[in-house]
Amino acid sequence: MLFTIIFSLVGLLLFVVIGYNIVQQYKQKIETERRLAISKQRAVITEVDELLLNATRMPFSKSLLLILQHRIKNALILMLSTSSEHAGAIKSHLSNTDAQIQQLRSNYTPPDESVFRAPKNDKEALALLQVTKKIRAVIRSEHAKGKISTEIFVAEDHRLEMMQLKINIENSLKRILESKENKQYGSANQMINKLIKILSSITDKDSYLSAKQTQLLELKSEIKAALLETNDKELQAIKDRDAEKQNDLDVIFQDKKKW
Incomplete structure (x- = not known):
């Protein structure tokens, strides 16, 4: 027990x-x-x-x-x-x-969307791009949770997309001007054509984007003129070299006739 x-x-x-x-x-x-x-x-x-x-x-x-x-x-x-x-x-x-x-x-006074302060350097540009990407991820998350309407989501996402475009345009313009300064006209022309194509596809451009499109078109004309001038100089250099070779041949054959 x-x-x-x-x-x-x-x-x-x-x-x-x-x-x-x-x-x-x-x-x-x-x-x-x-x-x-x-x-x-x-x-x-x-x-x-x-x-x-x-x-x-x-x-x-x-x-x-x-x-x-x-x-x-x-x-x-x-x-x-x-x-x-x-x-x-x-x-x-x-x-x-x-x-x-x-x-x-x-x-609250809304900001002027057409006023854009360009990043001072590549580091600041990269930081701003990262910020816009994070904000876009946030509003996607809030929209998925039903916290914001589709109308607001689409409008804000478009605004941020345009902001990213402006940052990329500023970076590209710096590279275009550097290429132009270094007489790398082919590279500059390719970047210009790409940006013009993108801007031409945007129907609701603000004054900033319109001004940049005008600037790019002007740069395109300058690059085209520089390319033509470069080609003319190269063609003239080839002609000069050919003429010099011909003169050398004439001298040689002239000496043979004396023999």
């Missing part, structure tokens, strides 16, 4: 230990998932904050700024629903974000 009781107690103890371990593992899993969720939302907020820092370097529309601020707001709400840790700081951040959203809605 005693052994039966002992075995029963041991079995009960094992059951309790196993049950306790299962509960602890479940709690650890929940805690890990909670921390991962919070970490993910913090990463979202950090990314958006970094993108917003570029609002002074490139024109951000009202719609785009609202999309980014709402992305921060949604991340903060998810953090609050996931954990009560640092709830005060999160609520304060959420309140500030709401205030910024209201400020944007009631008092």
Whole structure:
């Protein structure tokens, strides 16, 4: 009888230990998932904050700024629903974000899309291209979640696409002018033709893009004239060399006649 009781107690103890371990593992899993969720939302907020820092370097529309601020707001709400840790700081951040959203809605002057500050160097150009790519990825994500309408998504994606085009045009123009300076007219002409073809296909060009198309057409004329001049000089050089060879032959045969 005693052994039966002992075995029963041991079995009960094992059951309790196993049950306790299962509960602890479940709690650890929940805690890990909670921390991962919070970490993910913090990463979202950090990314958006970094993108917003570029609002002074490139024109951000009202719609785009609202999309980014709402992305921060949604991340903060998810953090609050996931954990009560640092709830005060999160609520304060959420309140500030709401205030910024209201400020944007009631008092925001949209930038002049035709005004574009060209990047100073290749490093800055690359950084701006990376920013536009990240923003396009963000608005694609928000559209896929149903956070923004298709109309707004298409309009903002087109704006960002035009921004990327402007950055690439500025970079290409620098290379074209360098090629022209180095008298590499063939390379310059190829780049010019490519850009003109792209710009000609755009029906809603702003004043900046129209001005660049005019500049490229002028450069094309200059390159064409330079190519013709170069070809004429090369042709004349060939003629001069042929004439010189002919003179040498005449001298040789003239000497033979004297023999």
